[in-house]
Amino acid sequence: MHELAIGKSILRLAVDRATAAGRTRVTAIDLVVGELRNLEAPTLQRYFDHISAGSIAEGAVLRVTRAPARFTCATCGEPSPAIVCGPCGGAPCTLVGGREMLVERLEVA
């Protein structure tokens, strides 16, 4: 159900940016969503299709790229894929990626 609120934010952003650029149609929307986010792409698309009907983004395809969880080591400062540092074994590392949720770009006509 949170996909509905998120879909509305995406729609608003897409319509605003496309209109500001003098465009009359949004055909695709590229999203970057961290893997820690609970977002179901098919559900999001279904809600989006419903709320975008009649707007310039009607029929737009949502393309979701998942961004992996990433950590930075507090001991050596290196990036690490896990809570325990790969390079030096230090723990715990700080989570720096995996929570993002962005509209990356629009395809417009």
Add this chain to the structure above:
Amino acid sequence: MGEVAVIDVRTEILAENALEASAIRERLRADGIVLVNITASPGAGKTMLILETFRRLRGRFRIGVIEGDVASQVDADRMAAAGVPTVQVTTGGLCHLDVPMVAAALGRLTPGPFDLVFVENIGNLVCTADFDLGADANVVLLSVPEGDDKPQKYPLIFVTSDALVVTKTDYLPISDFDLGAATAGARALNPALPIFPVSCRNGDGLDAWCAWVVERVEARRRADDHG
């Protein structure tokens, strides 16, 4: 115009929500209110924990409660029966509270002024994690009957929380819930997460939890005194 083109946007989808959350955070700071957002699965013991915390801290702080519920008024009635100033927010099916709902509820909460306001969020570990309410502290509850694997299954809420309360610890002797496993799972996502095992049935652990809440209010007062 008319030809296909690409527009770079690179904007957080919930940027507007983040702005609203910062605005309410500023307003609460100015009003001297500490807002604590309580999130958990249905039936994890949110209402019970807030009531027990109220009983222990009511002599010290002016405490109010915002009760989020999908449809019913049951929890707000329980709060009112215990003498807690309460405002009910019914989302009408929506799975999470958002900033405008909380802001409106704060406006209706009487009799003020308040030092400490608890929000009982909708019973849900998924949707509530995405929406910053502007709270000073986000607290997630995990009850013993739910199992110790919830941090792996619902990671985001454990990342965005400032404390974990493990509730219903009176069930530990008859459960396979492993407190060490729950702690490890949560700290793998949020290394400095404070964890409070409590039972509202026998009172275990409630003093430590309440001390943490008291410290949040005292820290706010110290910050206010310094500028």
